[in-house]
Amino acid sequence: MAAERSRPRTTIDSTVLETIRRRSVTTRVEIARELGVTPATVTNAVKRLMAAGLVIEAGHARSTGGKRASLLRINDEARWALGCTIEPARLSLAAVDTTGALRSRSVLPLPLGREPATIVETLRQGLDLMSARDSLSSATGIGFAMPSTLPAELRTALTATTAELGIPALETDEATCAALGSFWSGEQPEQGLTATVHANSHLAIALLQDGAPIQHAAEAASVLDHVCIDPNGHLCDCGMAGCLNLYAAGSALVEQARHTGLAADLDVNDIEESVNADAVLIALTATRGDDRAEQIIDRAARALMQAVWPVVAGLGVDTVVLTGTWIQAAPAPFSRAATQYARDYGKGLGRPVTVKVSEVQPHPCAVGAAVLALKSFLSTTGD
Numbered sequence: 001m002a003a004e005r006s007r008p009r010t011t012i013d014s015t016v017l018e019t020i021r022r023r024s025v026t027t028r029v030e031i032a033r034e035l036g037v038t039p040a041t042v043t044n045a046v047k048r049l050m051a052a053g054l055v056i057e058a059g060h061a062r063s064t065g066g067k068r069a070s071l072l073r074i075n076d077e078a079r080w081a082l083g084c085t086i087e088p089a090r091l092s093l094a095a096v097d098t099t100g101a102l103r104s105r106s107v108l109p110l111p112l113g114r115e116p117a118t119i120v121e122t123l124r125q126g127l128d129l130m131s132a133r134d135s136l137s138s139a140t141g142i143g144f145a146m147p148s149t150l151p152a153e154l155r156t157a158l159t160a161t162t163a164e165l166g167i168p169a170l171e172t173d174e175a176t177c178a179a180l181g182s183f184w185s186g187e188q189p190e191q192g193l194t195a196t197v198h199a200n201s202h203l204a205i206a207l208l209q210d211g212a213p214i215q216h217a218a219e220a221a222s223v224l225d226h227v228c229i230d231p232n233g234h235l236c237d238c239g240m241a242g243c244l245n246l247y248a249a250g251s252a253l254v255e256q257a258r259h260t261g262l263a264a265d266l267d268v269n270d271i272e273e274s275v276n277a278d279a280v281l282i283a284l285t286a287t288r289g290d291d292r293a294e295q296i297i298d299r300a301a302r303a304l305m306q307a308v309w310p311v312v313a314g315l316g317v318d319t320v321v322l323t324g325t326w327i328q329a330a331p332a333p334f335s336r337a338a339t340q341y342a343r344d345y346g347k348g349l350g351r352p353v354t355v356k357v358s359e360v361q362p363h364p365c366a367v368g369a370a371v372l373a374l375k376s377f378l379s380t381t382g383d
Contacts, residue, residue, distance in 0.1 A: 012037070014379045016045040020055060020072050021099055021378075027061050027069040046072060053078045054098065074099050079138055081377065082130065082167070083181075083370030084158075085145035085174065085363075086110075086119065087200060087325065088276050093126045094366035095139075096374055100184045106130055107362060116154040120161050127165065140377035141168040143369035145177035147201035148223070170376055172369075175204035175222055176213050178323040180371045181364025183211050187356065188319055195317045197224070197304055198365070199324030200276070203244055205308055207317070225249065227307040247303035250279035250326055253296055257282050260292040276325055283330035297330050301337035305355075309345060312353055323358040323365075331357040 019031050032042045049055040056075045060068035076097040083094045090110055095103040106129045108122050127136065142162050146155060155171070162169040179188075179196035188194045194208045203224045207214040225245040226238050233242025246252055254275055257263040266285065268278045286293035304322065312320060320338070327334050338355045346353050358364050 012041060013045045013048055016042060017049055017054060017074070017378055021074050025058055025071045025073045027071060029069060031072075076101065079140045079374075079377065081140045081370045081374035082127075082142040083145065083177070083366040083368065083373065084123065084126075084142060085177065085365035085369060086147060086150060088273050090362075091119065091122050091126060092362055092366040093130055094181075094370045095130055096184070096367065096370040098374070100371055100374060102185070102367060104130060105366065116151070116157050119154060120157050123158060123161060136165055136167060139167050141170065141373035143177065143372035143376075144169060144171040145174045145365040145369040146171045147174060149201045168373075168376075170373060172372060173204065173206070173222065174198050174200050174202075174365055175206035177365045177368035177372060178358070178363060179206040179208050179213065179321070179368065181360055181366070181368030182321050182323060182358050183208055183368075184371045185358075185360045185364060185367060187321060187358055187360070187364075192318050193316055194319040194321065195308060195311060196321045196323060197308055198363075199248070199250070199304075199322075199327050200363075200365070203248055203304070203307075205311065207311075207315075224304075224307050229303055229306045244303055244307045248300040248307075250275045253279045253282050253300060253326065256296045256299070257292070260296070262290070262292045262296075279326035280329045283326045283333075286330045286333045294333055297333040298337040301334045302341050305338050305341040305345075309341075312342075313345075313349060316351075317353065318351065319354045319356070321356055321358050323360075323363050325363060328358060328361065328363055331359070 015035060016031055019034060020026055028039060028042045028046060032039045046055060054075055055072055058071045058073045061071055076099045079098050080095050080103055085092050090107055092107045094105045097103050106126050108126050110122060111118060144158060159169045175196060175198040178198040182188055182196055188208065191210050196206045198204050204222045205224055206222055226236065226240060226243045228240055228242050229244055229247065230242030234246055235241050236243035236246055254263065254268060257268060266281055268281065282293050282296060286297040308320065311317060322334055322338060335357045342353045342355045360367055
């Protein structure tokens with residue numbers, strides 16, 4: 001047990017807590033057996049977790065002839081965590097309990113232009129709504145799914161606002177938050193390698209191994225915008241031809257709608273701040289059976305799959321989840337086209353690849369950001 005003796009108390013407590021969360025209900029003996037530590041180690045960790053109000057006893061296990069063992073479970077009312085994501089036209093907040101289950105959510109509109117002071121005030125309003133049920137003092141923290149396009153001064157203002165309220169803040173990219181939100185909502189298998197493709201400020205991908213993010217290098221963002229899918233395609237602003245964003249970004253959907261006359265029929269505005277909303281409108285039109293809109297969505301879905309397929313095939317990804325506002329506005333058309341692509345090009349893999357569109361509304365970013373804050377809190381339990 002030399003390895004066990006070298007573990008810091010924080011690591012042992014957080015590992016025991018995660019084991020209880022994953023098992024829903026369990027006993028001290030079962031935890032010790034799974035973790036390969038002594039029963040005394042688990043007993044001491046459980047005592048600290050119960051003293052902190054994070055774990056409670058929930059009856060007794062079946063008798064095996066001796067004294068019945070006490071069952072343990074997470075106290076889901078003990079703490080809660082917040083998540084926030086910011087889009088061009090709205091700010092979304094989600095709260096999860098200590099088990100990671102969704103507790104509440106709030107979506108607030110943002111005016112065009114998104115002045116920093118207005119966004120900060122909207123965040124305060126959202127936090128007031130969320131704390132109507134739970135005191136902010138019991139929030140473990142807030143995670144921000146930050147668009148890379150968000151100005152640095154706004155990032156600073158948002159974290160300063162939460163600091164004033166006594167809520168620890170942390171941030172990561174949108175795709176990682178979308179992946180975590182989808183996984184914790186039960187859309188992805190607990191074991192295996194999964195890929196989440198998220199469409200918002202950028203087209204990006206995040207990988208999870210057994211539910212844990214595979215982190216990329218700090219300077220190596222998981223953005224897919226300039227992956228070339230057609231060397232003979234139109235010239236991109238980056239100087240290359242046939243970049244993915246010319247086919248699957250919100251602006252690409254709007255541009256294609258203009259060429260087909262759909263944009264005029266839908267009265268789509270030529271305003272950069274309304275691109276996401278316009279793309280959602282086109283996606284919704286596809287769900288109503290408009291041929292032009294369906295072709296636009298089909299083209300975007302196939303382009304996304306073409307960009308991520310080398311990752312799927314090369315790394316052994318078995319599940320691909322598509323997320324984002326306009327993707328989730330047209331789940332059937334997107335899923336149909338992406339699934340067909342996987343069938344057409346997956347025949348040589350020798351294994352099935354599951355493709356699905358996330359059902360977490362409005363999309364799983366805010367939920368994943370809350371999970372990020374929760375996991376940060378759980379990993380430091382015992383400090």
